[in-house]
Amino acid sequence: MTPNLFPMNRRAMLGLSAGAAALAAFPALAQGSDKPIRFILPISAGSGVDNIVRAASVALGKAFGQPVVVENMPGAGGITGTAAIVKAAPDGLTLGMVSNNHVINPSVFKKMPFDAINDITPISVVGATPLVLMVNPKLPAKNVKELVALLRTKPEGYNYASSGNGTIIHLAGEMFMDEAGVKARHIPYKGTGPMATDMIAGQVEIGVIALPAVQQHIKSGALRAIGVCGPARSPAVPDIPTIAEQGLPNYVVEGWFAVIGPPKMQAADIKRVHDAVVAAFTTAEVREAMDKQGNVIKPTSAEEAASYFRSEAARYAALVKKANVVLE
Incomplete structure (x- = not known):
């Protein structure tokens, strides 16, 4: 079961909102530089995290007091884009938004070009986003019971897509098949966008x-x-x-998203970036956008983010082993 992301009480949230309002009112909390903040997303355009960052990009620019440039850099389950973040100068001008995949990758890739825990600077686990089990509408199944019954009639006769081998989307599909006691052929894609396109087309x-x-x-x-x-x-x-309320009570998985920077960032830069991120994601406009998308915003401290990364890495290592994920 996915743990709750550092739940806050109402008083803490009110304090955070007040602080965010103050920070948003004084964008000079940033360095006051004309250089843009490069926000690397190690996922494809149209994915959940992509929609989240783009919805907050204007507020991020205001909070930093600098232009924010969002750059998609998908590939290898997020490794390609994250490698670019890892190699960047630790000056706070290159950041990234990562998800569960970041801590899953060490368990599914035999070789990694960086250490997912020690070669980054965690800034904040910003929040969580719901994952949804979807089907092409031509499939004669409208709920979990009907889908499971359909899959049992033709073992491995249907395909389930993922955004890439070893991603949280892949593991979520594997976990469903395992929990329901059914099988389907896994078809990995290079990102959520092309995956959704082929699902709509019925591929x-x-x-x-x-x-x-x-x-x-x-x-x-x-x-x-x-x-x-x-x-x-x-x-x-x-x-x-929920899938749990439809007869699979042990099936619970959701996505989370976090801001990171290159390794060896200075404490002052970490605080500056953290304050700007919290300010942006707690503005009324961004909260409204996040509510419409179904996202839950609960920004953590940098220290909490680092601890969460380690605990999630251990949890997913166990899941990968149980699901017997094999990279192609």
Whole structure:
């Protein structure tokens, strides 16, 4: 089960909001440089994290007092983009937003060009996003019971897509098949965007995708939602039941997203970046956007983020071993 991300009480949240308002009002908390902040996203355009960062990009620019340039750099389950962050100067001008994949990769790749824990500077685990089990609408299944029954009629006769081997999307699909006692063929893609495109076209029938990346497709009917993968229904799509409440109580998984920087950042730069990130993500405008996407925003401290990365790495190592994930 995915642990709660450092829950805050109401008083703490009010204090954080007040602090964020003050920070947003004084963008000079940044260095006052005209140089842009380069925000590298090690995922494809159209993914859940991509939608999150782009929704907050204007607020981030205001909080930093500097232009923010968002750059997608997908590949190798996030390793390509993260490697660019790791190699950047530790001056706070190059940052990135990573997800669960960052701490999963060491367990699924035989060789890593960097140490996922020690070669980055954690800034903040910003929040969590719901994952949703989706199917092509031509598939004659409208809920978990019907999908499981369908898969049992043709073992490995259907395909389930993922955003790449060893990603959280891959593991979420593997975990569903394992929990339900069914099988399907895994088809890995290079990112959520091309995965969703082929699901809509019917090239693959099943897949788990972050809610922000598929909300429009759910509304249009291009894809059908079977169930929310997290511990509770999402306020953004309250009519979609969880998979747990549909008969698989032990199936609970959700995504998280965190801001990181290159290794060896100075304490002053870490604080400056952390304050700007918190200020941006706690503005009324960004909170409204996050609520619509179904994201839960609970920014952690840099110290809490570092501890969370380590605990999540250990948890996913056990899941990868159980799922017997083999890279192609």
